[in-house]
Amino acid sequence: MTQALRKTDQVLTVAQMQAAEQALIDAGTSVNELMQRAGRGAGEIVWRMAAGRKVTVLCGPGNNGGDGYVIAQLLHERGVPVRVVAPIEPKTDAARSARALYTDAMAASGMGISGAVFVDCLFGSGLTRELSNELAGLVEGLFLSHEMAVAVDLPSGVEADSGQCLDRLGEYRATIALGAWKFAHFSGPGATQMGRLHLVEIGVPKVGSGAYLMPRARIAPPWLGAHKYTRGLLAVIAGQMPGAPMLAAKAAMRAGAGYVKLFTPEMPQGVPSSLVVDTQALDVSLEDPRIDALLIGPGLGLGEDARERLRLALDLQLPTVLDADALHLLDYAMLQDAEPENIVVTPHDGELRALCETFGVTGDCKRSRAAGLQAATGMAVIAKGADTTVHGEGELNGETILTGLFRPAPSWLSVAGSGDVLAGIAASRLASGEEPFDAAVQAVWLHGEAARLTGPAFTADDLAAQVSAAMAALR
Known part of the structure; x- marks a missing residue:
């Protein structure tokens, strides 16, 4: 299905990250050592981005602020002009130790401070409420007075587990995750505000969280003895409006199925x-025993x-994708007569x-x-x-995957x-024989890859035409 999972692909909640860090501490690694690993790793990235230009590091009172002091000290050691803005005194032992090691310029406010890079180490993944007006104004002022902004772990104002924006944000040039990815990345x-994502490893082991940043999909060609039916017959069921199902069929013909019928x-x-x-009448068309999978919903009405067409489709209990209008028609009674473990739904918000x-x-x-659904x-x-995101149950390299997350696809897909x-x-x-979770993951990858190959300002027809090229790119 994909490349092998790596330890660095896991995505953790705040509680899981805290437990993983505590396990490292219990095994003999000090909090100060973990902070040095995280801060110096992040500092290397900031150093490259700054390229010798002025840097301002905003440090909060907790360990995210402590990471900021370590970043600032590394930059100072390398001759980069750096200033720390610390509106609140450190409140953890590790943050106080990191501050004691920092030996360059420091200020309590951001008044009159400008530069090339603003490094946000105010709160990180521990934030669960809105910033005070004073702190929100400080972050915004530093954001506007610098050429670019870099967030350490998370931008201040983003809740780590939900990705909700608790405060108004601008778009950061980069976000440096510490130890492991968080859901908000x-x-x-908030995921739309992160910019380029980097991960600094600090020794966090595999947790078995069930949530992973999905590696690049790999799609093998058909076996040498294949023919159109062994590659899968997909039936696309239309309704009132033929344009949407025909567009879906055009994409499907380029995504691996050997035979697509509308x-x-x-x-x-x-x-x-x-x-x-x-x-023909749908009940007659659906009598074909060679059908391997169904798609219903686009243009259905x-x-x-439309409800009767959906019921007929679900009664077959074949692997099925439900999209668009089918998602508004689906109800508990219909699902009782289907095999939900063979169904993929594709809802927008x-x-x-x-x-x-x-x-x-x-x-x-x-x-x-989505996970609850x-x-x-x-x-x-x-x-x-x-x-x-994709939610279901998959397996890769012995790891159970319940939630698959992805790096952002081109924003030109908003068409x-x-x-x-x-x-x-x-x-x-699905028609090609993939399990529902795997088919969903592969579809997200192919969709994004087709967009990258199509280029800017495309139509959906242009996108569908590039799916076969995306298949080739993922071999």
Whole structure:
């Protein structure tokens, strides 16, 4: 499915990170040593970014502030002009020790301070409430008076587990994670503010968190004796509007399935010659025993006819992708007659909220709602958006994966029809024989890779046309 998982791919909650650090301490590594590892590792990255120009390090009262003092001392040792702004005295022993070792300029406020790089070490991953007006103003002032901003562990104002923005943020040039990735680096509104992501290792072992930054997917070519049916027959079920399902079918034809058929009430215009169209009654079309997977939802509609088409599809209990209108029609009774462990749903945030309301799921952020929906229903969930995550159950290198997170895909994906392309790719991977979680992960990778290959300002048709090139890139 993907490259091998590495220890550095795990994503931890704040509580898991604290427990991992405590395990290191219990094994004989001091807090001061961990701070030196983290601070000097981050300092190396800041040093390269500063390139000899003026740096300001904002240090808070906790251990994130202590990391900041270590960063500042490393820069001072290397001759970089650096100043620490410390509005609050250190409150932990490790932070006080780090401050005692810092020997360069220091200020209590940011008044009149400017430079090339602002390093935010105010609170990091421990923040759970809004900043005071005074501290928020200090961060904003330093942000605006420097050419670039770098966050250490997390930007001040981002909650680590949910990725929620507790305060107004600008976009950082880079964020340096310490010890392990946190959920906010890849999910939630704060993930869009992180800039380039770096990870500094401090010796944190594998925790078995179930959440991982997914390695690059690997998709093998068909076996030498393959033919169109062994590669998988995918049925794309249309409804009121033929454009969206035809777009999904175009993507699916390029994502590995050997045969894609469009089941539609009427023959649409502009059908590619390579796409087979079936206009029979849906119950008749679905009698084909060679069908391996289904896609239903794009252009389906929300009326009674659409509901009946969805019911017929789910009654087959085949691997199925549900997208768009199908996500608003799906209910508990329909799912009872299906095999939810064979289903992949692809909701954006509004569709996810609707599904959670239908199935009685709550959560404080998109990621937790998606995880809750998966746990409540058994369906694999692609919670799509700028911070796409995949929820289900996969296995790689002996590790159980419950949540897959991804580095940001190109923002040009924010175009009408992009979701139809993603649904077509996921359904094609299901038809090819992949398990739902694996098909979902591969679809996210192919979607992002196709966007990178397409370039800027593309249409969804352009994106679909690049899926086969994305397949080649992931071999």
